[in-house]
Amino acid sequence: MWSWKQIAALVPHPSPHSTCDAVDWAACLEAFPQLELAKTTPQDPIYHAEGDVWTHTQMVVAALLQDSDYALLTNEERETLFLSALLHDVAKCSTTQIGEGGRISQPGHSRRGALDARLMLWEAGAPVAQREAICRLIAVHQVPFFAFADSRRGVSPEFIVRELSWQVDLQLLVQLARADIRGRICPDVGNVLVNIELFKELALEEGCLRTPRSFASAETAVRYFRGAELHPDYALHEEPGSHVIVMCGLPASGKNRWVAQHHGDLPVVSFDDARTELGLRHGENEGAAAHRAVDKAKSLLRAKAPFVWNATHLSRQMRGKSVDLCLAYGAQVELVHMEASRPTLLARNSQRDTTLSNATLLGMLHKWEVPLPTEAHGLQLLVNE
Structure with a gap:
């Protein structure tokens, strides 16, 4: 290697x-x-x-x-x-x-x-x-x-x-x-x-050969990149809404630890928590777990409360569902992508109380699409070794 x-x-x-x-x-x-x-x-x-x-x-x-x-x-x-x-x-x-x-x-x-x-x-x-x-x-x-x-x-x-x-x-x-x-x-x-x-x-x-094209606001950029017919220099009116941190990354990449260290005071929406609450193993009846997590997210969004959405969100398609829901309620969305090396991932996963095997975890790598800056209001790419 x-x-x-x-x-x-x-x-x-x-x-x-x-x-x-x-x-x-x-x-x-x-x-x-x-x-x-x-x-x-x-x-x-x-x-x-x-x-x-x-x-x-x-x-x-x-x-x-x-x-x-x-x-x-x-x-x-x-x-x-x-x-x-x-x-x-x-x-x-x-x-x-x-x-x-x-x-x-x-x-x-x-x-x-x-x-x-x-x-x-x-x-x-x-x-x-x-x-x-x-x-x-x-x-x-x-x-x-x-x-x-x-x-x-x-x-x-x-x-x-x-x-x-x-x-x-x-x-x-x-x-x-x-x-x-x-x-x-x-x-x-x-x-x-x-x-x-x-x-x-x-x-x-456009003034963007070596730098991102400027936009009037992050809200303008997010809506523009999602197909809204508006000019980049037009500042959209923004109603107060939730601030949502959407976590992304492979299991055992350190998402839970980072959330606890940096946003331990915020409510957390988690598919893993929903599985636990429903008594489900990893991969079992994912629809029921997703429904429970989404219901909790909607409740927080209606209340305009800040929260963390903690999930793998490996593909852009899966992230898009969560981000679109948040945007529909006028939320500001920040994507935080966590990753670690292969040895660290496998060691952590082996030590966790989880039904997810290392073989299954490695199989998820082929769906790993790291977020793009155009997907939300903000993006952080972090390594947690």
Whole structure:
């Protein structure tokens, strides 16, 4: 198992003559064994006439190193961008589909790649903020290709740029997208490069190329990112409501301890407590436990009382249900994400009075989506070792 220090040492320093020869490819494959599968993973020859995923990956990294903007980055930014390029298609091996006429596609490989990269970098002990910067770039690495070409989500290019500026450094995203399109053989490279530059120009106009787009208030931002038709500079009127701290993280990551230390005076809504009150084992009649917890949350929200919602909330979909309920009552929501290393998680879980096995806990890792800043009024990413 490679450490984060060893992985960071793979990143080449900038040079006027940087090429793929500056990369220790054997070490990259040793650090990230999943990349070995890229050597035998095919791609659609129309968009990837260069061949397999590993060939494309090497070409992308080479294009990144030859980008003049690469030398202008800090060491941390170069680490983030290099590893994003190296791992941007890491999940193509597990998402490949062969359709009619032999057409090859890898639907969802960006989102799955972010999950895979998170687990590998978590195991290596990467700093949380930098790990998430890498994973977020992987998750959206192709968005600049299409932001102006079409609107796949039914939203404007302005919305896309504003939202992404809260999730990633758009300058790094632009560089990754340029390297991705230059690192392949396909017929529309020129048009895609134009789209990427338009994306960059819009980010400059919005004042968010290197920083999140400013909003009149956190409330405006939250409602805007949830689809409200309003301008970022418009300050919404806010009625007094609850302040809710929504906990997120794997079991045994230290959520209960953190709540006791920092908000021990607040009421707690907990699915675990609801299971205990109903005499249920972990995974047994989850609907009844959820119903009991939600009823308690609604009672506190109606009273406009502050409280902590303590649950795993591993996926954005599951968090969204809790956050949406709070927002429906006019609450201010802060997400607090807790995590710990694998040895710490397993040791703590083994010592707890719980029906959750270590094997089940580890199985939950494949659903682990760390919260984004666009999901609530505030976000903290914490490590509790």
